[in-house]
Amino acid sequence: MAVRVQQEDFDFGAEADAFAEGRADAGAVVTFTGLVRDRPDGGLREMEIEHYPAMTERAIAAIEAEAVSRWNLVDSLILHRYGRLRPGARIMMVATAAPHRADAFAAAEFLMDYLKSRAPFWKKEVTDAGAEWVAAQAEDEAALGRW
Amino acid sequence: MKLTVLYFAWVRERIGLPRETIETDAATVADLVEELRGREPRYELAFADLSALRVAVDQELADFDAPVRDVTEIAFFPPMTGG
Numbered sequence: 347m348a349v350r351v352q353q354e355d356f357d358f359g360a361e362a363d364a365f366a367e368g369r370a371d372a373g374a375v376v377t378f379t380g381l382v383r384d385r386p387d388g389g390l391r392e393m394e395i396e397h398y399p400a401m402t403e404r405a406i407a408a409i410e411a412e413a414v415s416r417w418n419l420v421d422s423l424i425l426h427r428y429g430r431l432r433p434g435a436r437i438m439m440v441a442t443a444a445p446h447r448a449d450a451f452a453a454a455e456f457l458m459d460y461l462k463s464r465a466p467f468w469k470k471e472v473t474d475a476g477a478e479w480v481a482a483q484a485e486d487e488a489a490l491g492r493w
Numbered sequence: 494m495k496l497t498v499l500y501f502a503w504v505r506e507r508i509g510l511p512r513e514t515i516e517t518d519a520a521t522v523a524d525l526v527e528e529l530r531g532r533e534p535r536y537e538l539a540f541a542d543l544s545a546l547r548v549a550v551d552q553e554l555a556d557f558d559a560p561v562r563d564v565t566e567i568a569f570f571p572p573m574t575g576g
Binding site for chain 2: 380396397398400401404405426437438458461462463464465466467468469470479480481482487
């Protein structure tokens with residue numbers, strides 16, 4: 347189980363390889379990578395991601411512990427960046443390893459849903475017209491209800 | 494009682510600082526919010542709609558009726574937008 351919160355970019359392939367390396371105990375590895383999505387008009391200059399350093403890793407570790415208690419996982423990795431990111435940049439990744447794929451997929455989705463609205467990150471979109479905080483979506487909150 | 498109060502995202506921008514130390518006798522987070530609101534218009538603006546705010550007490554998500562006694566750090570912020 348690992349949680350990393352960092353400003354620097356990460357190599358998705360290398361992270362996924364390292365995570366899956368020598369996993370004889372897991373028949374399934376699921377990975378998800380989130381990228382900075384441009385605005386429909388292509389006008390996003392950058393995405394600023396702020397976080398609450400003293401709380402972030404704890405909050406994510408608690409979400410991870412909840413996933414471990416619900417599904418049969420042999421390992422998980424949660425990596426989330428902060429700072430100023432360009433459109434297309436990697437923001438975060440989640441990896442889960444489990445004996446069977448159903449657990450790996452479900453746990454990865456659970457982690458994503460909770461990271462969106464229970465980990466202390468805030469996104470701000472910067473465009474030529476100015477900067478605006480991204481509003482939390484009701485559907486993100488509603489997504490927690492399915493767990 | 495001395496408390497560190499932290500502000501994030503637009504709460505930080507409206508208040509104009511990321512953190513401050515506050516001397517307070519507030520019993521709950523809601524009492525502390527009332528106290529802050531009474532200070533200056535920028536606090537009134539930041540705390541105008543509590544339904545748009547979340548609070549963490551000693552780095553754990555909490556409710557506005559959470560007690561403040563023996564707490565060292567309270568953070569106010571909008572709903573989180575990670576992932």
